[in-house]
Amino acid sequence: MTEIRSVEWVGGEDGHVRILDQTLLPGEETYIDISFLKSACEAIRTLKVRGAPLLGVFGLYALALGVRQLGNSTGAQKAMQDSARSIKATRPTAVNLSAEIDSSTRTAKNVEDVSMLVAMTIARGSAVAKSDAAASDMIGQHGQELIADGGLYLTHCNTGSLATAGIGTALGIFKTAHRAGKRFRVLVPESRPLLQGSRLTAWELEREGIPYKLCCESALGAIYSTMNVHATITGADRIARNGDTANKTGTLIHAILCERYGVPFYIAAPFSTFDTGCPNGEGVPIEHRGAHEVRRVKGILVAPAEANAVNPAFDVTPAELISGFVTEKGILQPPFGD
Numbered sequence: 270m271t272e273i274r275s276v277e278w279v280g281g282e283d284g285h286v287r288i289l290d291q292t293l294l295p296g297e298e299t300y301i302d303i304s305f306l307k308s309a310c311e312a313i314r315t316l317k318v319r320g321a322p323l324l325g326v327f328g329l330y331a332l333a334l335g336v337r338q339l340g341n342s343t344g345a346q347k348a349m350q351d352s353a354r355s356i357k358a359t360r361p362t363a364v365n366l367s368a369e370i371d372s373s374t375r376t377a378k379n380v381e382d383v384s385m386l387v388a389m390t391i392a393r394g395s396a397v398a399k400s401d402a403a404a405s406d407m408i409g410q411h412g413q414e415l416i417a418d419g420g421l422y423l424t425h426c427n428t429g430s431l432a433t434a435g436i437g438t439a440l441g442i443f444k445t446a447h448r449a450g451k452r453f454r455v456l457v458p459e460s461r462p463l464l465q466g467s468r469l470t471a472w473e474l475e476r477e478g479i480p481y482k483l484c485c486e487s488a489l490g491a492i493y494s495t496m497n498v499h500a501t502i503t504g505a506d507r508i509a510r511n512g513d514t515a516n517k518t519g520t521l522i523h524a525i526l527c528e529r530y531g532v533p534f535y536i537a538a539p540f541s542t543f544d545t546g547c548p549n550g551e552g553v554p555i556e557h558r559g560a561h562e563v564r565r566v567k568g569i570l571v572a573p574a575e576a577n578a579v580n581p582a583f584d585v586t587p588a589e590l591i592s593g594f595v596t597e598k599g600i601l602q603p604p605f606g607d
């Protein structure tokens with residue numbers, strides 16, 4: 270089976286980024302080409318491209334587009350700083366986005382030639398994509414001890430090839446197990462408001478032939494209290510030094526229910542999602558999104574047109590509720606050290 274390529278740089282310095290538009294899945298598999306900074310930022314904001322590790326890769330390609338577009342009028346360094354600021358403002362919680370941009374701007378702080386800076390940034394994006402794909406493979410391997418033949422597993426949001434440059438983190442563990450011939454089932458909460466679970470995770474599981482069932486988040490209490498769940502594995506958008514973990518809103522509901530019903534709760538994430546500068550969950554910036562996402566489902570109004578809503582895109586699970594962190598170096602427990 271061909272692996273999904275959610276983000277790819279096409280061509281040389283004068284090329285563009287090609288993305289699979291995730292807002293159209295699962296109905297339509299449409300790739301779009303992005304050549305300008307503004308449309309790159311819009312693609313991030315509207316979740317055409319999403320998932321913490323994948324945003325790290327796409328952010329660098331967006332930076333290259335910004336430097337190419339603005340560099341000849343403002344100078345390479347100012348173009349890089351201005352573009353970096355716009356890109357980082359699009360989604361504050363996923364640490365990979367700001368961390369890759371900051372590390373790239375630091376490395377290139379003395380480069381004054383526009384074309385060289387563009388080439389360097391594209392090359393860096395491709396290198397990050399390659400190392401993220403390798404990290405996904407290793408997470409998939411290390412996670413195998415969590416998957417038992419015949420087991421029932423829960424996950425949240427989407428952590429597969431639509432969220433990383435490889436097979437994925439939590440979903441990568443399921444894919445690796447399935448490809449090795451293990452038989453197990455996955456329950457997929459829809460992940461309201463934007464339905465990354467039912468639209469994206471279900472689409473990826475179906476492509477792989479992994480048996481799954483959908484559920485609503487409101488059914489999680491009934492599920493954990495009555496079904497024999499083997500383990501829950503989710504991804505992360507930012508992991509603080511003490512292990513507190515920000516991930517898609519609803520993750521904390523799983524963690525609390527797991528503790529109540531004795532189900533192991535794991536986070537699967539590459540080292541690039543660990544934020545060593547953030548001591549604990551209180552330091553994680555949480556993105557709050559518009560009420561329109563709650564009022565509508567795929568554009569259809571499901572509430573009064575003017576209804577207001579609270580819409581935090583992420584929540585923070587305290588480290589003490591997490592059984593372990595599946596990383597490319599094995600399953601770790603905090604404190605993580607340096």
Ligand code: MRU
Nearest residue numbers: 319320321426428432504505517
């Ligand atoms: O808002 P999203 O869809 O970008 O949120 C994605 C998640 O919360 C994922 O679990 C996380 O980024 C990890 S992806 C490997």
